[in-house]
Structures are given as C-alpha cells and as structure tokens.
Amino acid sequence: MPARQKGPLSGLKVIELAHIMAGPVCGLMLADMGADVVKVEKVPGGDDARRFVPPLIEDQPAAYMMMNRNKRGIALDLKTEAGKQAVRRLLEGADVVIENYRMGTMEKLGLGYEELRKINPGLIYCEISGFGRTGPYADRGGFDLIAQGMSGLMSITGEGEGRPPVKVGAPVTDITAGIIAAMGVLAAYTSRLKTGEGQKVDTSLFEAGIVHTYWQSAICFATGETPQPIGSAHPLNAPYQAFPTQDGWINIGAANQANWERLLKAIEAPQLNNDPRFSSNASRMTNLPALVEILNPIFQTRTTSDWLARLEAVGLPAGPVLTIPEMHRDPQALARGVITEVEHSTLGPVKTIGLPIAFSGTPGGPQSGAPVYGEHTAEVLREAGYSDAEIAAMLASGAAIATATS
Numbered sequence: 001m002p003a004r005q006k007g008p009l010s011g012l013k014v015i016e017l018a019h020i021m022a023g024p025v026c027g028l029m030l031a032d033m034g035a036d037v038v039k040v041e042k043v044p045g046g047d048d049a050r051r052f053v054p055p056l057i058e059d060q061p062a063a064y065m066m067m068n069r070n071k072r073g074i075a076l077d078l079k080t081e082a083g084k085q086a087v088r089r090l091l092e093g094a095d096v097v098i099e100n101y102r103m104g105t106m107e108k109l110g111l112g113y114e115e116l117r118k119i120n121p122g123l124i125y126c127e128i129s130g131f132g133r134t135g136p137y138a139d140r141g142g143f144d145l146i147a148q149g150m151s152g153l154m155s156i157t158g159e160g161e162g163r164p165p166v167k168v169g170a171p172v173t174d175i176t177a178g179i180i181a182a183m184g185v186l187a188a189y190t191s192r193l194k195t196g197e198g199q200k201v202d203t204s205l206f207e208a209g210i211v212h213t214y215w216q217s218a219i220c221f222a223t224g225e226t227p228q229p230i231g232s233a234h235p236l237n238a239p240y241q242a243f244p245t246q247d248g249w250i251n252i253g254a255a256n257q258a259n260w261e262r263l264l265k266a267i268e269a270p271q272l273n274n275d276p277r278f279s280s281n282a283s284r285m286t287n288l289p290a291l292v293e294i295l296n297p298i299f300q301t302r303t304t305s306d307w308l309a310r311l312e313a314v315g316l317p318a319g320p321v322l323t324i325p326e327m328h329r330d331p332q333a334l335a336r337g338v339i340t341e342v343e344h345s346t347l348g349p350v351k352t353i354g355l356p357i358a359f360s361g362t363p364g365g366p367q368s369g370a371p372v373y374g375e376h377t378a379e380v381l382r383e384a385g386y387s388d389a390e391i392a393a394m395l396a397s398g399a400a401i402a403t404a405t406s
Contacts (some may be wrong), residue, residue, distance in 0.1 A: 005031075005034050005035070005036050005070075005367065006034055006362070006363070006364060006367065007032065007033040007034025007035075007359070007362055007363065007364025007365070008033055008034055008359055008362040008364065009030060009033040009034040009035040009186075009364075010034035010035075010362070011034075011036075012030065012034070012035040012036065012095050012096065012189070013035070013036050013038075013093060013094045013095045013096070014027060014030050014031070014035045014036065014037040014038070014094065014095065014096040014097070014098065015037075015038050015040060015087070015090050015091055015094045015096070015097045015098070016037055016038065016039045016040065016071065016097075016098045017040050017087070017097060017098065017099040017101070017106075017111075018039075018098050018099055018100040018128070019041075019042075019047045019048050019049065019100065020047065020048050020049050020067075020100075020174075021049070021067060021144075021171060021174040021175070021178065022100055022128045022173075022174045022175075022177040022178045022181070022205060022208075023098050023099065023100035023128050023178065023181075024039075024047070024049070024067040024068055024178070025067065025174065025175055025177070025178025025179060025181075025182075026098050026126060026128065026177075026178040026179075026181040026182045026185065027039065027068075027071060027098055028067060028068070028069075028070065028071075028178070029178065029179060029182035029355075030096070030182055030185065031070040031071050032070055032354075032355040032364050032365055032366060033355065033357070033359075033364045034362070034364050035096075036072070037070070037071040037072070038071070038072050038073075038074060038090065038376070038380055039068060039071045039072065039073045039074070039371065040074055040075075040076055040078075040087060040090075041073060041074070041075045041076075041373065041374075042075070042076075042077070042078065043075050043076060043077035043078075043083070043398065043399075043400070043401055044077075044401075046075060046373045046374075047064060047068070049061065049063050049064040049067060049068075050064045050373065052064065057347055057350065058346075058347055059346075060344070060346070060347060060370070060372070064370060065344070065350060065352070065369065065370040066352060066353065066370075067370075068370035068371065069342050069344075069350075069352050069366050069368065069369050069370045070342070070366045070367055070368055071370065071371060072371055072375070072376040072379070072380060073370070073371025073372070073373065073374065073375050073376055073377075074374065074376055074377040074380045074381070074400070074402075075373055075374035075377055075400060075401035075402070076377075076399065076400050077398060077399050077400070078109055078111075080397070080398070080399040082393075082394050082397065082399035082400075083394075083399045083400065084109055084110060084111070086381065086384070086386075086394070086399070086400065087111060088110075088111070088116075088119065089384045089385065089386075090380070090384055091111070091116055091119070091120060091123065092119050092120055093120075093384070094120065094123060095122070095123070095124060095189065096123070096124045096125075096126060096185055096189070097116070097123060097124070097125055097126065098126045098128070098181070098185075099111075099125075099126070099127055099128075100127070100128040100129060102129075102139075102141055103129065103133065103138055103139050104139075113125040113200050117198065120198070121196075121197060121198060122192055122196060122197065122198045123198040124185055124188045124189055124192065124198045124199065124201060125198065125199070125200045125201065126181050126184065126185050126200075126201040126202075127200065127201070127202045127203075128177050128178065128181050128203055128204065128205075129142065129202075129204050129205075130142015130143070130146065130147065130204060130205050130206060131204050131205075131206045132202055132203070132204040132206065132207060133202045134202075137206070142204070142205050142206065143205070144167075144171035144172070144173045144174045144205060145167060146205075147173040147204075147205035147206050147208065147209045148167045148168060148172070148173055148209055149165070149167075150206060150209070151173065151206055151207075151208075151209025151210045151212070151213065152209070152210070152213050152216070152217075153167070153168060153172070153173075153209050153212055153213065154166065154167050155226075155227070155228075155229070156213070156216050156227050156228065156229050156230075156235075157229055158229040158231070159229060159231050160228060160229050160230060160231065161228070163229070166229070172208075172209070172212065173205040173206070173208045173209040174205060174208075176208035176209070176211070176212070177203055177204060177205045177207075177208035180203050180207075180208055180211075181201065181203050184201035184203060185201055187201075188201050215235050215236060216235060219235060219236075232251070233288065234255065236285070237254075237255040237256070237281060237285070238254075238281065238284040238285050238288050238291065239252055239254050239260075239263070239284065239288075239291060239292070239295060240252065240253055240254060240255045241292075242321055243292075243295055243296060243299040244296060244299060244300055245299050245300060245302060245303060245304045245307055246300055246301065246302055246303045246304075246306075247303045247304055248303075248304045248320060248321065249304070249320070249321040250299065250304050250307050250308065250318060250319070250320055250321070251318060251319050251320075251321060252311070252316070252318050253316065253317035253318060254316065255317075256281070257280070257281065259316055259317065260273070260281070260284070261273065262311075262314040262315055262316040263311075263314075263316055265314050266307075266310045266311050266313070266314045266316060267295075267298050267299075269298070272294070277290060277291070278291055304320050308320065327339075328351075336354075336358070337354045337355075337358075337365060338353060338354045338355075338356055339351070339353065339354065340352060340353075340354040340365070340366060342366045342367065342368055342369045343368060343369060344368075344369030344370070345368075345369060345371075345372060345375060346372060347369065350369050352366055352369075354366055372403050373401065373403065374400075374401040374402045374403045375402075375403050377391075377395075377400050377401060377402035377403075378391050378402050381394070381400070
C-alpha cells in the first residue's frame with residue numbers, strides 16, 4: 001500500500017467500481033480513514049462525473065476532483081477479457097469492492113458476488129443502488145432527485161401549501177447512501193475479523209432518503225397525519241427556525257423551555273412567557289404563525305452579529321445563515337480542517353473538503369488529489385503481478401489506458 005495513506009484503516013485494500021457520487025462517497029470516506037482505494041474507471045471516458053462541466057480547474061473537472069481525491073485511479077475496458085481479468089486479479093487480494101451499477105451488470109461481467117467469493121471468501125462486496133437489490137423496484141435505476149421524491153423528503157421540504165415541491169439543495173440521498181455504505185462496510189469488516197468470512201453490504205438512495213424522515217415518520221405513525229413542509233421551522237419544537245435580521249438571516253434554536261426563556265431574556269420580552277399562547281412548547285407550536293409575526297420585527301432591529309453576541313451571552317444556540325464561500329472562510333471550519341488543500345499531480349494545491357472525523361491516535365484525512373484519467377494504471381497492475389510486457393500489451397490493445405506519468 002502507498003506510504004502516503006495514513007489513518008485507522010491503513011492497510012485496508014478497496015477496489016471502487018463506482019461512478020458519479022454515492023459509490024465514490026463510500027470510497028472517499030474509507031480513503032480518508034487510511035484505506036488504499038483503487039478507482040477503476042471505464043474505457044472510454046472514465047467516471048461520468050468527469051463530464052460534469054463546467055466548472056473546470058484548468059483541464060480537470062471540479063466535481064470529479066472533489067469526490068475522488070485520496071484515491072488511485074486506473075482505466076480498464078471491462079468489455080474485454082483482459083480488462084475483466086485484471087479486475088478479478090485485483091479483487092483476489094482486496095478486502096472490499098464497491099459497485100453502483102444497474103442490477104445484473106456485475107453478474108454479466110462475471111464479477112458478481114457469488115463468483116468473486118469463490119476466489120476471495122473474505123471479500124466485502126458493497127452494492128449501492130437506487131432502491132436496493134431486493135423488492136419490486138430492484139431493477140429500477142435511481143438518482144438523488146428520484147430518491148428524494150419517493151422517500152418523502154420533497155413533501156416536507158420547502159415553504160408549504162401552494163408552493164411547488166422542493167428538493168434539498170445538496171444531493172443528500174447520494175451522500176448519505178455513501179456514508180451509510182461505508183458504515184456497513186466497516187461493520188462487515190469487523191465481523192470478518194471475527195469469522196474470516198466476507199459478506200454483501202446492500203444499501204440504496206431510497207433508504208438513505210427515508211432515514212432522514214425520522215421525526216416526520218414518528219409524527220405520522222403516532223397521529224396518522226401527513227407532515228407538511230414548514231420552511232426552516234421544526235416539526236416538534238418552537239421557535240426553532242430562521243429569522244430575518246437587519247442584514248441577513250439568523251437561526252434560533254430555542255428548542256426547549258430553558259432556551260425559550262433565554263431567548264426572551266436576549267430580546268428583552270419576558271412578557272411573552274405570560275402569554276398563554278406561548279407559555280409552553282405545545283402552545284408555541286399551535287400558535288407558531290402568531291409567534292413568528294411577533295419575533296420577525298424584533299430580529300429585524302439589529303444586525304446578525306449583534307444578535308449573535310446577545311444570544312451567546314445568554315447561552316442560547318444560534319448561528320448565521322452562511323453562503324458556501326462564507327462557510328469556506330469560517331474560522332471553525334478552517335480550525336477543524338474540514339476546509340483544506342491537497343496536492344494534485346498536475347494542478348498543484350487544490351482546495352477540498354476534509355474528513356469530518358478527528359481521530360486522536362490515528363489521524364486521517366485527504367493526502368492527495370484526485371487521479372488524472374489512468375494515472376495509476378501501470379503502477380496498480382504491476383502491484384497485481386503484471387509484467388511490463390503484459391501491461392504494454394493491454395495498453396496497445398486498448399484494454400487499459402495509462403497517462404504518461406503512470
């Protein structure tokens with residue numbers, strides 16, 4: 001394994017047969033924690049995320065670079081026997097494979113779980129799909145937008161009655177499915193340490209969306225009612241939402257009685273606690289429109305920074321609504337290393353998002369930029385036992401592609 005990889009998963013060998021986002025997020029999480037992740041890209045063209053342009057950073061697609069830093073990359077034509085054989089050889093010595101192809105694709109390539117477990121019984125075989133590999137929708141393709149709609153997320157996101165459905169701005173089911181998959185892989189790896197046996201790990205964008213409805217599903221199970229979109233407000237606590245200030249927006253987290261009373265102290269309105277419409281959380285939820293009508297003009301009397309100072313002084317959780325560039329400059333984000341830089345092989349230093357976990361004894365995080373198409377093809381094939389002559393033959397036949405630096 002390359003010496004550049006460090007973290008609690010150092011020594012774990014992962015083959016990523018995945019593209020665009022959910023699968024690459026899984027690989028990204030494992031790579032940032034120290035795994036040696038080898039990304040296998042298709043010939044021709046590579047990962048479809050390479051064509052998500054603009055934007056470009058010089059000649060490299062920004063979206064692809066974000067999802068694939070900290071990995072090594074090879075390019076193989078899996079329609080050729082030589083390409084398929086190369087993947088099989090890589091998987092003989094791998095701990096994990098990640099794939100997010102349509103149902104049946106891996107089996108058609110001779111790379112299904114039942115085939116691979118014959119050559120590597122300890123292999124952890126992670127599948128990420130639109131709807132999971134079982135059930136009536138198993139054969140369907142899926143994207144984040146589809147999963148957000150079918151999981152119920154779009155029905156609870158947005159401003160409410162009379163407004164069109166709204167999806168979460170980020171591709172939340174893709175990202176969450178990748179994180180859940182990484183969690184499943186590590187659980188299966190822990191099991192393998194005890195038993196020596198690998199297993200399949202199967203999750204989906206659909207299920208990843210559903211787990212985001214914990215609160216709303218709890219309400220529906222208990223009452224039979226259909227939860228509705230309520231903007232930035234909370235379905236169970238009030239006031240817990242965004243309010244306009246003199247120069248922007250602020251989020252207020254008065255999610256219990258103690259924080260409600262802290263809020264009243266900060267806004268100098270203790271009389272609201274004597275109003276039966278607002279004296280308890282239940283009454284505040286019932287009368288939320290009236291409460292918002294009272295609080296909006298109060299918050300508009302001061303700037304966001306003024307309010308943040310006042311609210312912090314009384315111990316009430318609050319925060320500004322930042323833009324993405326503002327978040328990138330935030331001192332807490334910088335201090336935690338979640339905004340960082342990696343060295344790209346052709347571009348030099350490139351900004352990226354770091355590992356959102358801090359390990360005290362085995363720190364991980366991004367250590368290299370995303371691979372140029374075919375950057376590590378020769379290197380990885382040599383590690384798998386291929387001779388220079390065999391590699392040259394694969395390159396000449398088009399079964400593999402390598403960059404000049406590979």
